[in-house]
Amino acid sequence: MSNTSSSPRLSRRTFQFAALLAALGASQASWAQNYPVKPVRLVVPFPPGGGTDMVARALGQKLSERLGQPVVVDNRPGAATIIGTEAVVKSAPDGYSMLLSGSTSFTVNPALRANLPYDPVKDLAPLAIVARAPLALVVAASAPWRSTRELVAAARAKPRDLRYATFGSGSGPHLAGELFALAAGVELQDVPYKGSSQATLAVMAGEIEIGIDTVATIAPHVKSGKLRVLGIVGATRSSLLPDVATLSEQGWPEATFDAWYGFAVPVQVPAPIQQRLVSDLQAVAADPALQAQLRAQGMEPVQLGQQAFAALMQTEIARYRNLAQRARIVAE
Structure with a gap:
């Protein structure tokens, strides 16, 4: 009897949970359709004037044209990029804070530093790698x-x-x-x-x-x-x-050692917004004028999407961790 009496309650609860998930999904989709409605902050964990900053300003301008909102470069140098990276990891996961950095943030630090205040693999969603230096x-x-x-x-x-x-x-x-x-x-x-x-x-x-x-x-x-x-x-x-x-x-x-530049957002950013940013970044990175500008600055334009970016992170972290052990490298 207990099973019979509890079945309607379970059915109602299951229906209510499914309805809640559907509502959340619809809300995220609606949010993504309206995105962006304000300027997007692009955090660069290096001082102005360096290679990462140059890439940020070149792509930021083109990305702004596609998004229809300003992309504001926010230089936050210090602590081997940890300050700027942490600022993005702990920002609101709404797509209005992005990180542009290189292997230091995404693979070198997690390989060499045991006490990072975040885990790039778990806390960041890689979007695209756009250039190598x-x-x-x-x-x-x-x-x-x-x-x-x-x-x-x-x-x-x-x-x-x-x-x-x-x-x-x-x-x-x-x-x-x-x-x-x-x-x-x-x-x-x-x-x-x-x-x-x-x-x-x-x-x-x-x-x-x-x-x-x-x-x-x-x-x-x-x-x-x-x-x-x-x-x-x-x-x-x-x-x-x-x-x-x-x-x-x-x-x-x-x-072989490659320096490269990649975009990421907090991992909790809704998937539709991530997909919008990935699509726009791929379009921007394919622009011939931008590619010529990057080459003139000594960089090589590339287009690596989310899966390739994530796979590269795993490969490099393992490689640099092994190198640190063999060469007895201790990050300062």
């Missing part, structure tokens, strides 16, 4: 090495005698340098500098032997004859230096 391995024009193999031979002859500039423990140049050292079977000494300009000047002056920086940063100095580029660290050649082979082409595929 190839890194290059350089030495001073006055240095004796004219090829990567000559540099490797010198490093093997005197372990840890050759030094390379980084932007601190766990930075992109640090990881790229360690990947190269492991792939080539040599020992190099990392030396931290405060930033790209200081490190580049140190290499040109002969204060330090090796530099690893973005092509956009080093290309003018290569063309002026102050730096010699030995190889591209990324997966593909650079449009600015098309004659320079990648380290992979030179025999060290495991040394």
Whole structure:
């Protein structure tokens, strides 16, 4: 009897729950149809003027045209991008706060830092990767090495005698340098500098032997004859230096390190809004004028959607975690 009497109640509750879900779904769909009704904040966890900021302003302008609302770049640098990334993770999940950052936020920090105040994999919904910024391995024009193999031979002859500039423990140049050292079977000494300009000047002056920086940063100095580029660290050649082979082409595929730029929102942002943003970002990234602008700034336009972005995050986190253990890298 108890089963018979409880059945109508369960049916009513099931119906009420289904009705509630349907109402929520309809509400989200309606909300997404009206989105956006106000400016969208694009958080960049770096200072103005850098590569990420340039990508943000270039794509932000085009994205604003498609959304019909201003896209306002909000620079929030500090703590190895943790400050800006956390600001987005903890923002209202309504699609009005987006993150534009690179591997530091999405893969390097979770691989190297055990106590992040968020989990990028669980707390962020990746939307699209729109560009790569190839890194290059350089030495001073006055240095004796004219090829990567000559540099490797010198490093093997005197372990840890050759030094390379980084932007601190766990930075992109640090990881790229360690990947190269492991792939080539040599020992190099990392030396931290405060930033790209200081490190580049140190290499040109002969204060330090090796530099690893973005092509956009080093290309003018290569063309002026102050730096010699030995190889591209990324997966593909650079449009600015098309004659320079990648380290992979030179025999060290495991040394590949790509800097890239991707958009994300809090994971709770409704799926229809995520899909709208993905669609608009893909359209913007396909614009030929924008692609030409990115190439002129030393970047390579790409179009990777949500699934490819998420898969890349998982792959890189595992790779950099393994690298940190092998090279005993501890993020500062």
